[in-house]
Amino acid sequence: MATVSPLAKYKLVFLGDQSVGKTSIITRFISDGSIAALVIRSLPPTHSFLNNVALDNSGILQGRKDLGGLIPSYIRDSSVAVIAYDVASEYQPTQWVEEVRTERGSDIITVLVGNKTDLVDKRQVSIEEGDSNAKEFEVMFIETSAKAGFNIKPLFRKIATALPGM
Template structure:
């Protein structure tokens, strides 16, 4: 006797759906370190030679967190003015926008306002915006204080963090924090206040952020 035929798909768990991709676009002026942040996060490396990003590039990475797995799609955009016309189409379907400035370049910080405006005009409130001050290893050349940037993020109610792609400081923490605060990802369905939590590198032990003589990326 052959027994009862199994129904199609018996023993298969259909509850697990394919990983939803989260599109993260990095924006900011030229040479603030957008590509270097992605390279540090993806490969844990840093290239001292600066090469301007031409147009748009993207990479994907799966993050395995304590209670979830998230597929991040990182879009690297060119900071040069001549590529600005390309940017809106890439912002349009993004879930997260990381606005990067260089803490040693005040003009790049002032430019974050226009980048944030670009994002909100395309996405409204349906996007997580993160302000990132890169090159924290060059704090002796700082032109933008941590408090000033934190105040701006408080006013706009967006996440803020200082990083160093060169030293690897806060880069993984940045993307983990984003992943943990993605819309609809709150644990037990409860929103957290972590989205606006500031990480102050000034209160960290000095040896956590190695000094570097130069960082052009």
């Protein structure tokens, strides 16, 4: 009788200022469809499979500053920190990178994600600037558009291949 290995479980935390698209990235990945008609308060437990990794999400912590006290515990319990920013707004990833480093040091996979690349005419952060910041912080980097579905699956593939045993 063949035994089936259980899938490895990893916890991801999505960080970033309010309205940068954290929930939209997750929703786009889970539903793989248009997010325009969805109204989200929290997502029910959902399993999506990618490279033998099960993503189990029982809720989304919204990017509100009044929830800041909860953020360190989410970081401490995570294997991956995804730091999202809006390419159409000025941003400072330093605060989020420092918070991750304070809680986990370099013992966590960290990805800097420039979202909303569909807002071409409003872009304020170049891809070169995002890449330069990622190199400075020694983290992975990718740009996405949750609205258009651009680079959402590649983001999660990048994360999956960086996880131990993948």
